[in-house]
Amino acid sequence: MNCKLxxxxxxxxxxxxxxxxxAETLRIGIETAYPPFASxxxxxxxxxxxxxxxNALCAQMQMKCxxxxxxxDGLIPALKVKKVDAVLSSLSITDxxxxxxxxxxxxxxxxxxLVMRLGATPGNDYSQLSGKRLGVQRASTHDxxxxxxxxxxxxxxxxxxxxxxxxxxxxxxxxxxxxxDDVAVQLGFLDTESGKGFAFAGExxxxxxxxxxxxxxxxxxxNQPLAAQFNKAIAAIRASGEYTTIQNRYFSFDVYGx
Numbered sequence: 001m002n003c004k005l006x007x008x009x010x011x012x013x014x015x016x017x018x019x020x021x022x023a024e025t026l027r028i029g030i031e032t033a034y035p036p037f038a039s040x041x042x043x044x045x046x047x048x049x050x051x052x053x054x055n056a057l058c059a060q061m062q063m064k065c066x067x068x069x070x071x072x073d074g075l076i077p078a079l080k081v082k083k084v085d086a087v088l089s090s091l092s093i094t095d096x097x098x099x100x101x102x103x104x105x106x107x108x109x110x111x112x113x114l115v116m117r118l119g120a121t122p123g124n125d126y127s128q129l130s131g132k133r134l135g136v137q138r139a140s141t142h143d144x145x146x147x148x149x150x151x152x153x154x155x156x157x158x159x160x161x162x163x164x165x166x167x168x169x170x171x172x173x174x175x176x177x178x179x180x181d182d183v184a185v186q187l188g189f190l191d192t193e194s195g196k197g198f199a200f201a202g203e204x205x206x207x208x209x210x211x212x213x214x215x216x217x218x219x220x221x222x223n224q225p226l227a228a229q230f231n232k233a234i235a236a237i238r239a240s241g242e243y244t245t246i247q248n249r250y251f252s253f254d255v256y257g258x
Contacts, residue, residue: 036187105235129153132177134178182204
């Protein structure tokens with residue numbers, strides 16, 4: 001910039017340039033201990049379905065993604081205090097969360113499942129879990145369900161920062177069961193070497209009062225313009241086939257659902 005121009009004009013142009021640059025960058029919160037949706041490679045780079053979808057949406061909106069890694073229970077607080085502009089990290093759209101944030105349309109959906117050692121069962125009324133230890137991710141929909149429905153029948157709820165930590169305790173015998181999203185548990189644990197000897201137990205849990213209406217992107221309360229931009233971009237990448245291309249990198253089924 002030629003600042004032989006008037007100081008006022010030069011200052012104004014610098015301010016305008018900064019404002020445009022800021023508007024083109026979208027800070028997105030993500031947890032990276034949730035494969036195959038988000039994890040870190042051996043070189044420390046973020047990878048996974050959530051990450052690829054987020055980058056595709058940013059490109060569609062002609063914005064730059066700036067990824068901000070947080071533990072899961074810190075994502076919504078970070079959004080509320082404006083450390084990030086959105087959260088794209090497998091957040092289920094629930095009425096409880098809507099009290100704090102607004103959501104986009106869903107970009108995929110899943111059910112909640114219990115995983116236990118082969119042959120173990122929770123019982124139709126969860127009575128066989130009484131006196132047993134169940135691992136959940138702290139501040140997740142599974143945490144809320146387990147606290148409301150399973151703790152009253154005598155289940156000891158153990159909370160973790162990530163499901164990976166819960167899996168380690170399940171393998172070591174310090175837990176009797178883990179509860180999480182079916183897709184994440186299947187691909188992130190059961191299909192791995194560590195998951196041998198374990199299986200889903202009981203029926204899928206789909207109560208919308210706990211598990212919501214699918215998985216969406218959270219934005220700050222009242223930021224409907226950004227939610228609308230995301231919704232338009234989600235529709236665009238689904239219509240163009242880019243969503244399917246990304247999906248097929250990670251799943252052999254339609255993760256979007258019907």
